Amino acid sequence: MILAVLFANSDGNILIERFHGVPAEERLHWRSFLVKLGSENLKGSKNEELHVASHKSVSIVYTTIGDVCLYIVGKDEYDELALAEVIFAITSAVKDVCGKPPTERLFLDKYGRICLCLDEIVWQGLLENTEKDRVRRLTRLKPPVEP
Amino acid sequence: MAQPLVVKKDDDLDEEEYYSPFLGIEKGAVLQEARVFHDPQLDARRCCQVITKLLYLLNQGDTFTKVEATEVFFATTKLFQSKDAGLRRMVYLMIKELSPSADEVIIVTSSLMKDMNSKTDMYRANAIRVLCRIIDSTLLTQIERYLKQAIVDKNPVVASAALVSGIYLLQTSPEVVKRWSNEVQEAVQSRAALVQFHALALLHQIRQNDRLAVSKLVTSLTRGSVRSPLAQCLLIRYTSQVIRESGVNQGGDRPFFDFLESCLRNKAEMVILEAARAITELNGVTSRELTPAITVLQLFLSSSKPVLRFAAVRTLNKVASTHPLAVTNCNIDMESLISDQNRSIATLAITTLLKTGNESSVDRLMKQMTNFMSDIADEFKIVVVEAIRSLCLKFPLKYRSLMNFLSNILREEGGFEYKKAIVDSIIILIRDIPDAKESGLFHLCEFIEDCEFTYLSTQILHFLGNEGPKTSDPSKYIRYIYNRVILENATVRASAVSTLAKFGALVDSLKPRIFVLLRRCLFDGDDEVRDRATLYFKLLGGEATVGETEKDVNEFLFGSLDVPLVNLETSLRNYEPSDVPFDISSVSKETKSQPLAEKKSTGKKSAGPASAVSGPVSTVDASYEKLLSSIPEFADFGKLFKSSAPVELTEAETEYSVNVVKHIFDGHVVLQYNCTNTIPEQLLEQVVVFVDASEADEFLEVASKPLESLPYDSPGRTFVAFEKPEGVIATGKFSNILKFIVKEVDPSTGEAEDDGVEDEYQLEDLEIVSADYMLKVGVSNFRNAWESMDPESERVDEYGLGVRESLAEAVSAVISILGMQPCEGTDVVPSNSRSHTCLLSGVFIGNVKVLVRLSFGISAPKEVAMKLAVRSDDPEISDKIHEIVANG
Secondary structure: OEEEEEEEEOOOOEEEEEEOOOOHHHHHHHHHHHHHHHHHHOOOOOOOOOEEEEEOOEEEEEEEEOOEEEEEEEEOOOOHHHHHHHHHHHHHHHHHHHOOOOOHHHHHHOHHHHHHHHHHHEEOOEEOOOOHHHHHHHHOOOOOOOO | OHHHHHHHHHHHHHHHHHHOOOOOOOHHHHHHHHHHHHOOOOOHHHHHHHHHHHHHHHHOOOOOOHHHHHHHHHHHHHHHHOOOHHHHHHHHHHHHHHOOOHHHHHHHHHHHHHHHOOOOHHHHHHHHHHHHHHOOHHHHHHHHHHHHHHHOOOOHHHHHHHHHHHHHHHHHOHHHHHHHHHHHHHHHOOOOHHHHHHHHHHHHHHHOOOHHHHHHHHHHHHHOOOOOHHHHHHHHHHHHHHHHHHOOOOOOOOOOHHHHHHHOOOOOHHHHHHHHHHHHOOOOOOHHHHHHHHHHHHHHHOOOOHHHHHHHHHHHHHHHHHOHHHHHHHHHHHHHHHHOOOHHHHHHHHHHHHHHOOHHHHHHHHHHHHHHHHOOOHHHHHHHHHHHHHHHHHOHHHHHHHHHHHHHHHHOOOOHHHHHHHHHHHHHHHHHOHHHHHHHHHHHHHHHOOOOOHHHHHHHHHHHHHHHHHOOOHHHHHHHHHHHHHHOOHHHHHHHHHHHHHHHHHOHHHHHHHHHHHHHHOOOOOHHHHHHHHHHHHHHOOOOOOOOOHHHHHHHHHOOOOOOHHHHHHHHHHOOOOOOOOOHHHOOOOOOOOOHHHHHHHHOOOHHHHHHHHOOOOOOOHHHHHHHHOOHHHHHHOOOOEEOOOEEOOOOOOOEEEEEEEEEOOOEEEEEEEEEEOOOOEEEEEEEEEEEEEEOOOOEEEEEEOEEEEOEOOOEEEEEEEEOOOOOOOOEEEEEEEEEEEEEEOOOOOOEOOOOEEEEEEOOOEEEOHHHHEEEOOOOOHHHHHHOOOHHHOEEEEEEEEEOOOHHHHHHHHHHHHOOEEOOOOOOOOOOOOEEEEEEEEEEOOOEEEEEEEEEEEOOOOEEEEEEEEEEOOHHHHHHHHHHHHHO
């Protein structure tokens, strides 16, 4: 299960968050934990360089894309490798929508479309689509081009 | 490169401050704007903008009241009238986000059902996802037919949407989803990679409790081609589950191992790593099986992708715990990871190296680690400290560099948990490695000079008081201790005063000077410090008496309080001020509760034996010694040699829980039965264990001490004592029956009835074995200890141990027969080795030091031969050790 997908700006303000199977009372804890993790490790890191951490069966993969930080938390079959796949799908889709690694402003400008992409990639904690062209077409309700 | 980027960023920031699309966004205003959803001529673009604002509010943690949510929901449903694809996509998302309540869902189901049967594939896919998210099980049965069709739809987007919905619905309506298995089975064969992935995940979840079905699934898929790497990873996981459950073939082959191995050559890195991980986690994996997996993991250690490095080092770290030798080839790559940007990777690399390192690499490793420690978080540091502690116990000769490392990091910044981990490690090293004592104590002294944690200061002072006086030059510690009296808070000062007194009591040459220091403490501002100083001052000066001899003084200072605090408190409360002083000896020593060590073990069945095996040194527990000597019947049994870990005599969660501790004396054995009554409605009285020793010829029952009463959940104990011939390793089997009078208790009042009924309860048998006469006492340097023993006392013989499961199993069987302490980590047998040497040390009853060298060899048909060499203080004991092994 992908427990959480969270976008934050560089100050740690949440831009988008999606939790799946995480009780409401634990969400605040996750939010502050992830933001703290990012503030400690993402400063000065390269764009889209992946960071990874794990505790027992829970894995966290996180990165920066432009001015935005992206955190993904998963457990069981969504280990660091699967999460890397998820984060790659999300960053590709975000860049596709924004045309480049976004600034916070650009990210907010494309907010609706990014929400749609996210909905196509992660649905109720499961990875549904991975490929950016397919995701782009799906967000426009166009059938994907089969290879 | 960096500069232009920074400038650009600043520009963007300025822009954002003025132009954020959501600047000043307010819920009320957005809800007003949502009225455009009702317009007869819908403006799709405008509606999309409003939905985006609503989504933003929801994502920011804003909540809608019931009325607001209903209003927005109804308005959103109006948007189904628009044919604009972009808007329709937004509507699907919005409905899902609003999660309408059961009574509202009905409004939207007809629109969604219509979309689900639409000719446009994308409408179908999205409608399925939204419907499955919001409907309940009754409605689900109505649309089940459509969902089953969708699973086998030729459009992969529709099929995937139905499959992921199935995975989601399995949690709420499993009985419905389980009916879809034929369709899902068909979807597994789909040519679309993602459909196959989703179908495989769902099929496995549907069939996960049916072992045979999972096995069939794996068998068919491992033969065919699974297209997506994600599905391949799932298949690897399911395969290893099947392997785990099926074990090894008769021919010694592991089923499906070839499949796992072939996955190591897959194109996708993800699949390779998953396969390597699965291989390393196989039960009883051999080094032949491990080698290819380790090789690919080693390659990933130098990957440019952090996730791959992390996954590889994490897997190798786990392997290092069980097969350290298999990982040593990766040490060079692992060392380069110490400087990895990602601290998680670096920490895993360090702790792996600490597990696989050999004696010669320790110093180099320590140098590399010094820089590393300064830039990781405390939680990582604690992991490293624990790894260093185990390394030091494995290579005691390296204590100097490891101890220096610990003392260096002790001086650096860090939180309480981290500092405590270091202090605990130093204390353990001092206890286990005698040579490390002086330097360790010195490091601890240095630490308390500038320690901000009261708890740690008092712990160290207490430890210093017990160990410091026994060193070659105790006077050098006094300065550090007295500094505490001058500089610290009252709690630490009080501890320091006690420590000073201990030095004064044990070191005669220091006594006059300690007097001077204690006198200075008599005027301390704190009551406790002053009282302690006064007490010790008078005690050491002979003005106050706590006994007749100096031994009594020491007992008073070093011994723990021998009466239960609860009893002391009760007695003090009952004491009325009078001319007759309070007499501590009048306080009852009878305790109602068990000592802490026993309590811990009663909860977990495995805790007792496991800790006894892994604990480096087991000596007599002072609390047991005190307890037994306070019982008159056992007072003349002499000195207690050994107390075993508690052995459970009942299954977990039975009516009565009983475990037994075997106390071994020279000529006697006392069995202490710890009993707990777990039935609230019962009170047990006259509890006694009837022991049948007919299968233990050499034991003669001499005393039995019943337990007067055993109320609910208040543990108590009863004892049975046996006489045995001195100097004989008497062994035997005892059968036990718990006998008692049971009285009913009224739960409302808690009062027991007057009349009771006699009853009994069968307990499991207990054995006294040769290992009970051996204390596990380690030596820091086995070779020196061996050579310093008289070669004349050496007895050597060879034994055939027959066919064994593995060499490791044979080694651990011999260790447990002898009950001795393995030295220098020689109890761990590298997998697949054909021979092994194990070094053991212990103290045999009668305080005879014993050292054992065991050389094992295993032949192709798993026949194990062993050479046993024993040296001991008494050649007769060397012979006895051989007897024990021969009879074992």
